[in-house]
Amino acid sequence: MRKPVWPPLARERVHFVGQPVAAVIAESAAAAADAAELVQIEYRDLAPVTTLADALREGAPQLHAEAPGNLAFDFESGDAAAAEAAFAKAAHVSRLTLRSQRLVGNPMEPRACAASHDAGTAIYTIYTPTQGVNGMRGALSALTNVPRERLRIVAQDVGGSFGIRSPAYPEHAVVMAAAKRLGRPVKWVGTRSEVFLGDNQGRALELTGELALDATGRILALRWDHVANLGAYATPFGAWVGTRNLTVTMGGVYRIPVLYGRARCVYTNTAPVSAYRGAGRPDIAFAIERLIEYAAAEHGLDPIEFRRRNFVPAEAMPYKTANGTVYDSGDFAAVMDDALARAGHAGFAARRAEAAARGKLRGIGVAAYLEAAGAGAAPKDQVRGRFGADGFLTVWTLTQSGGQGHETTFAEIVASGLGVPIERVRIRASDPEADLVGSGVGGSRSLAGCGSACRVLADRIVEQARPFAAEALEAAPEDLEYARGAFTIKGTGRAIGLFALAERLAGPTPHPLDALGEGTFGATFPNGCHVAEVEIDPDTGATRIVRYTAVDDIGTVVSPALARGQVHGGVVQGAGQVFGEQAIYAPDSGQLLTASFADYPMPRAGIIERFDVHPHPVPTGTNVLGAKGVGESGCSGSLPALANAVLDALRPLGIATLDLPFTPARLWEAIAAARGRALSRRAHAPQV
Amino acid sequence: MAKVAMTVNGKAVALELEDRTLLVDALRDALGLTGTHVGCDSTQCGCCTVHLDGRSVKSCSMLAPQADGRAILTIEGLAGIEGPGSGDALHPVQQAFTECHALQCGFCTPGMIMAAAGLLAENPAPTEEEIVHALEGNLCRCTGYVNIVSAVQRAAELMRG
Numbered sequence: 001m002r003k004p005v006w007p008p009l010a011r012e013r014v015h016f017v018g019q020p021v022a023a024v025i026a027e028s029a030a031a032a033a034d035a036a037e038l039v040q041i042e043y044r045d046l047a048p049v050t051t052l053a054d055a056l057r058e059g060a061p062q063l064h065a066e067a068p069g070n071l072a073f074d075f076e077s078g079d080a081a082a083a084e085a086a087f088a089k090a091a092h093v094s095r096l097t098l099r100s101q102r103l104v105g106n107p108m109e110p111r112a113c114a115a116s117h118d119a120g121t122a123i124y125t126i127y128t129p130t131q132g133v134n135g136m137r138g139a140l141s142a143l144t145n146v147p148r149e150r151l152r153i154v155a156q157d158v159g160g161s162f163g164i165r166s167p168a169y170p171e172h173a174v175v176m177a178a179a180k181r182l183g184r185p186v187k188w189v190g191t192r193s194e195v196f197l198g199d200n201q202g203r204a205l206e207l208t209g210e211l212a213l214d215a216t217g218r219i220l221a222l223r224w225d226h227v228a229n230l231g232a233y234a235t236p237f238g239a240w241v242g243t244r245n246l247t248v249t250m251g252g253v254y255r256i257p258v259l260y261g262r263a264r265c266v267y268t269n270t271a272p273v274s275a276y277r278g279a280g281r282p283d284i285a286f287a288i289e290r291l292i293e294y295a296a297a298e299h300g301l302d303p304i305e306f307r308r309r310n311f312v313p314a315e316a317m318p319y320k321t322a323n324g325t326v327y328d329s330g331d332f333a334a335v336m337d338d339a340l341a342r343a344g345h346a347g348f349a350a351r352r353a354e355a356a357a358r359g360k361l362r363g364i365g366v367a368a369y370l371e372a373a374g375a376g377a378a379p380k381d382q383v384r385g386r387f388g389a390d391g392f393l394t395v396w397t398l399t400q401s402g403g404q405g406h407e408t409t410f411a412e413i414v415a416s417g418l419g420v421p422i423e424r425v426r427i428r429a430s431d432p433e434a435d436l437v438g439s440g441v442g443g444s445r446s447l448a449g450c451g452s453a454c455r456v457l458a459d460r461i462v463e464q465a466r467p468f469a470a471e472a473l474e475a476a477p478e479d480l481e482y483a484r485g486a487f488t489i490k491g492t493g494r495a496i497g498l499f500a501l502a503e504r505l506a507g508p509t510p511h512p513l514d515a516l517g518e519g520t521f522g523a524t525f526p527n528g529c530h531v532a533e534v535e536i537d538p539d540t541g542a543t544r545i546v547r548y549t550a551v552d553d554i555g556t557v558v559s560p561a562l563a564r565g566q567v568h569g570g571v572v573q574g575a576g577q578v579f580g581e582q583a584i585y586a587p588d589s590g591q592l593l594t595a596s597f598a599d600y601p602m603p604r605a606g607i608i609e610r611f612d613v614h615p616h617p618v619p620t621g622t623n624v625l626g627a628k629g630v631g632e633s634g635c636s637g638s639l640p641a642l643a644n645a646v647l648d649a650l651r652p653l654g655i656a657t658l659d660l661p662f663t664p665a666r667l668w669e670a671i672a673a674a675r676g677r678a679l680s681r682r683a684h685a686p687q688v
Numbered sequence: 689m690a691k692v693a694m695t696v697n698g699k700a701v702a703l704e705l706e707d708r709t710l711l712v713d714a715l716r717d718a719l720g721l722t723g724t725h726v727g728c729d730s731t732q733c734g735c736c737t738v739h740l741d742g743r744s745v746k747s748c749s750m751l752a753p754q755a756d757g758r759a760i761l762t763i764e765g766l767a768g769i770e771g772p773g774s775g776d777a778l779h780p781v782q783q784a785f786t787e788c789h790a791l792q793c794g795f796c797t798p799g800m801i802m803a804a805a806g807l808l809a810e811n812p813a814p815t816e817e818e819i820v821h822a823l824e825g826n827l828c829r830c831t832g833y834v835n836i837v838s839a840v841q842r843a844a845e846l847m848r849g
Contacts, residue, residue, distance in 0.1 A: 030706070108727045108735060108795040108829050159725075159795030160829050192728035403793030403830045561789045565831060569792060572832030597732030597827065605833040606820030634832075 001073045001265075004064040006233035006272070008143070008170040008177075014043070015063060015232035016269050017590050018197025023174045025186060048269040048590035052206055052227045055266045063232060063267045070267045072230055072239060077247040078260035078323040083212075086221030086258045090212035094295035099659050100283040100639075102204035102229065102583040103576075104600060105276050107402070109159020110195045113172050114187035117180040123150050124176055129158040131166045132400050132440015133430045134378070139168035139236065144176060155430040161402035162573075163275030164199050166442060167236050171198075196595040201583055202276020204229035205242060207287040211295045212258075219310045221258035224250055224287075228265045231272035238273045239265050245280030248372045251321050252288040253332040253527060254310040259322040269590045271583075275442065277573055278632035281371040282639050289367040289640030293647065294657060304340070307368055308333055314618075325372070327525045328620050335553050335616045336368050336529040342612060343531035343549035351533070361536040361671075362546075363649025366529065367640035373629035374448040374524035374622065376439030381449040382518040384436060385414070385457050387502040387511040393418075393425050393461075395454060398438040399446040400429045404631065405562040406446060410454045412558060413625070417458025420485040420498060437518075444629030447558060449521050452623040457517025464515050465501055472496050472504060522622035526629050528552035530571070530637035532645040538675075541668030543579060543646060547610045550637060555628030556619045563630050567613045570634015576603040577635070578642040580661050601663075654678070690753040696721070697765025705752050712736045714752035715762060723763040723798050727827070734826030737799035737806070738762050744806030746825070763798035766805065780846035781805045781839070790839035792830030800826050804840045813844055 010021045022039050026032035049055045049063070055070040063070055087093060113128035124146060130136040133153040141148045158165065171188050179186040190198070205228050212221040228242025247261040296303035312319045314331040321327070340346070348364045355362035384396045395414055401407060407427045415422040439449060462482050469487035470477040473494055480487045488495040505512045533547040550567050557563050580601035584593045594600040619626030646662050647655065653674040658666065690709075693702045696719060703718050715721045715738070724747060727735030731749040738747045739761035747760075761769075766779045778786065781804045791797040800823070807814060807822040814822065819840045828836060 030708070106829055108733065108793065108827065109725070110727070157794065160793040162829070192730065192733070403791075405792070565789050565792060565835060568832035568834040569830045570832075572834075573829070596730045597728055598730055602827050602829070603832070604820075604827065605823040605837060606816070607833070611832075611834055 001234070001239060002064070002067040003072065003234045004066050008173040013046070016271050017592055018271055019232065020170045020174065020198070023178065025178045025182065029189070048587070050268050050270055050585040050587050050590055052229055052266055052268070054587065055268045056227070063269065067267055072234055072265040072267060075243040075263045075265070076261065077250070079258060080260050082258045083221045083223045083260035087210065087212045087223070090220055091215040092213040092295070092299045093210060094291065094298050095208070095210045096291050096294045096657060097206065097208040098287045098290055100203040100205040100207065100286060101577070101660055102270070102273070103202040103276060103581050104196055104583050105162045105164035105199055105202055106195060106602065107160030107162055107164065110190035110192060111165070111169065111171070111199060112187070112189040113175050114185060115175045115179040116185040117176070117183070119183065123152055124179070125152045125154065126172065126176065127154045128172065129165055129402070130155045130400060130440070131161050131402065131442055132398050134398050134438065135166055135440040136168060140172055143168045144173050146176070153430065155400050158400055158402040161441060162277045163202065163237070163279055163442065165402065166440065167200065167274060169198070192597065193595060196600070197271065197592055199271070200235050200274035201231065201271045202273065203283060203577070204231070204273045205246070205280070205283050207246070207283065209287055209291040211291055213295065213299065217299070217301050217306055217309055219254055219256050221260070222251055222256050224261040226261065226263040228263060229268055229270065229273060230265050231268060231270045233272045235272045235274040237275040237279060241273065241275060241280040245372070246284045247323065248325050249281065249370055249525070250284055250288070250323065252285065253312060253330070253368050253370045255312045255316065255319070256310070257322060261323070270585050277570065277635050278371065279443070281632060282574065282636040285367070285369040285371055285636040286639035286643065289369060290643055293644045297651060297656065303366065307336065311368070327370070328622050329618050330370070330525060330527050330553060331618050332368055332527060335527065335551055338614070338616050339529035339531050339549055339551035340366070342551060342614060343533070343547070345531060348533070355535055359538070361538055361649040363534050363536070363645045363647070365532045365534070365641045365643065365645025365648055367637055367644060368527070368529045369633070369636045369640060370525055370527035371632060371636045372523055373444035373526050373632065375522060376443070376445050376449050378437055378439040380518050380520045381438040381453040382436045382516055383450060383453045383457050384514070384516055385461055386514045387506070389506055391424070391499060391503065395425060395427050395457065396436065397427060397429050397450050398436050399441050399450040402441060404441070404446060404566065405559065406450070409447065409559045409562055410451060413451055413454040414458050417455055418461065418485060418498060419483060424499060444526065444631035444633070447625065447627045448524050448623045448629055451558065451627060452519055452521045452625050453517040455517070455624050456519050457515060460515040460517055461513060465498060465513050468505060468512060469496055469501055472501060519624065524555060524620045524622055524628040526552065526554050526633045528616070528633060528637050530641035532638070532641040534642065534645040534649055536646065536649050536667060538671045541664035541666070541671065543662060543667065545575060545608045545642065548608045549612045550634070551614045551616050552630070552633050552637070553616050553618045553628065554630040554633060555617055556626035557615050557617060558625065558627060560615070563615065564613050566630040567634045568611065570632060571638040572603050572607055574635035574638030575607055575642055578639060578646070578660055578662055580663055582661050650674070692752050692756045694755045694757065695759040697760070697762060703752070707751070707753060709752045710748055711750050711752045711755050712747035715747060715760070721762050721764050725795055725798055727795065732825070732827065733796070733799070734803060735796050735799040737802040737826065739802060739806060742809060744803050763802060766801065779805060781808065781843040784839040784843035784846060788835045788839035788842055790831065790835040796826060796828045800828065800836055804843060807840070808844055808847055812847060814840070816841070
């Protein structure tokens with residue numbers, strides 16, 4: 001891979017609007033802003049490239065000498081020759097290009113960091129919201145060449161992450177350097193404008209799919225050609241999004257004998273792209289389900305029956321896809337049937353007719369999605385339980401909640417595993433002194449990974465406590481049984497509670513009952529079927545999401561309320577992408593035109609009028625909880641379900657595809673153009 | 689420099705501030721009331737919502753000197769103002785947000801709660817449409833708003849008793 005250096009402050013060339021060029025340190029933010037006004041930089045304009053088409057054009061301006069043609073690399077997965085052969089014998093072929101437009105992650109808390117440097121120990125202490133202290137420590141070490149052991153990272157409450165908080169940023173390095181030079185703590189708090197311009201952005205993918213069918217509507221092969229916009233520099237996750245995450249589940253829920261995907265990753269003069277809620281997995285789920293719906297319409301197949309005919313059957317699990325991914329479990333037909341029943345799919349025709357009578361275009365969209373979650377970069381996941389003098393069990397984790405509610409879910413897992421009240425268990429992330437091994441938040445994996453380690457921890461504590469309990473009760477360890485938070489001598493009423501035992505043993509550090517929970521937990525495949533119903537006003541192009549049904553196989557559900565909240569948030573984030581959000585760079589100047597909430601329409605309250613969420617768990621065997629993960633399933637389902645619903649509403653007008661986002665202006669123009677075509681056809685029809 | 693005398697959460701405060709100081713910065717930096725958050729710089733997100741003489745306002749879009757002689761209520765002062773006496777009791781809107789799982793990361797929550805409390809002070813029995821309309825100026829990236837709307841309905845129930 002051709003990967004140019006990304007300096008914390010631009011040297012010689014500025015590669016994107018928003019790239020830091022100078023730093024001003026002052027006693028207050030206002031004074032620094034005043035002083036920044038005095039910085040004068042003379043820029044010589046160079047021709048920018050902002051779009052994929054521009055970047056790949058012959059003779060396009062080159063961003064980096066290391067990357068001729070602006071190409072970071074060309075990637076492939078699957079069997080190109082087998083795909084060629086399958087397409088040659090296909091009875092039907094459908095081809096569709098889809099764009100998952102560039103987005104701004106926009107967690108509500110802007111990025112920030114504060115650093116201090118201890119000249120005596122040469123240790124930096126860095127406060128920053130992140131998705132995991134271990135990952136941040138490694139990323140900052142790589143960025144600054146400061147050894148990991150000299151970086152103490154503290155992350156407490158994190159105001160939303162969505163992927164953008166994984167990597168280290170230029171501001172971290174600048175603040176660290178300033179703190180060392182000045183011998184004082186230095187803080188930077190980003191504004192929303194800096195979030196828009198300087199945070200890593202998301203999506204920015206163009207996906208072209210081709211589906212080969214036999215005469216009976218069975219899928220013979222699926223072939224993809226992707227182009228991923230990395231932005232001006234390669235972030236640690238940018239290429240991962242555009243390659244591995246687009247191809248690992250490129251066949252979705254379908255049994256497809258031949259799969260092939262190609263991906264090219266391209267540099268442009270735009271903010272660097274990184275993981276954003278799903279990091280390529282919602283994008284490929286969107287593309288698959290749009291292509292399935294498009295192909296069904298093109299070849300006159302019932303889209304539901306077409307899906308059913310091609311699903312990987314439950315009895316084929318575990319199922320190895322044509323490019324080597326192993327789906328461990330899933331019952332896609334049952335999940336779809338559940339969703340269709342709950343969504344009142346059978347009664348839709350009447351609702352469409354009723355809407356038509358009011359002059360509205362109503363559409364229904366189905367999406368049977370699947371995504372890959374669970375596997376982390378670290379070799380295993382560890383959590384540490386410590387019994388404190390305060391009578392609590394404190395469990396330290398590496399995965400950092402940014403609103404997912406780990407404090408509740410992990411405490412439930414440990415407390416139920418020990419049979420003690422949840423109030424006695426406290427979850428803490430980001431122990432700055434911890435030497436734990438494990439991954440941070442990302443890929444919907446915290447429950448499967450860290451949550452499983454919490455379950456293991458509970459068992460470890462019980463086994464570690466048993467000999468001490470035996471001593472306290474003056475019994476043999478094997479004569480004890482453990483239940484409801486206490487050891488009891490079998491057949492007697494003599495017992496000692498876990499916390500009473502912990503109190504008895506208090507004194508030495510570490511406490512004798514302190515334990516490590518750990519394990520290596522594999523990938524999971526959250527899947528589901530979402531059904532969206534929309535109503536478009538043809539006079540304004542405005543869309544109402546009148547009904548939304550999400551049925552998700554997220555495996556075993558630990559905290560139903562929290563899981564439902566994740567689905568709500570994920571679905572609405574997808575709705576934001578489908579109906580409004582897009583980061584637009586001016587092609588001639590490279591300026592970001594949508595750089596505030598006034599220009600970038602975030603979803604607002606009430607966007608979905610009737611919203612039903614139902615789990616349909618098929619537990620996985622790849623971790624001890626049976627959980628599959630829920631963080632990103634929402635948008636993996638809602639991108640295709642909502643897009644299919646809009647296209648279903650527009651299909652009677654002869655509109656077969658349309659680029660996201662479906663803003664009122666775009667829909668109004670498409671409807672007006674389609675009606676214009678219809679009118680002109682009528683005008684040219686022979687008079688009788 | 690401007691002298692600003694105002695009541696914040698029931699207590700009289702007197703501050704000397706640069707004329708250009710925004711109310712939100714005065715609350716956070718001069719008074720240490722960091723429960724009021726700053727989520728944008730264009731008056732769009734509503735994270736900084738507080739009450740000014742009982743009505744919800746965005747504290748990023750007024751200068752601190754404009755609050756001279758006025759009464760400000762922030763999220764820190766909300767608990768205990770409803771119901772008899774207890775300063776520890778959560779405000780019904782806070783209680784409802786807890787019951788309904790109406791927050792995830794929590795960054796928008798102080799502003800959401802102040803906006804919702806402002807709505808319910810003016811309209812004790814809002815329809816779902818009125819709630820959605822009242823929260824139009826408050827952004828949340830985590831919850832999809834579903835449980836926030838439910839919480840405002842629940843708070844209205846709690847306040848009606």
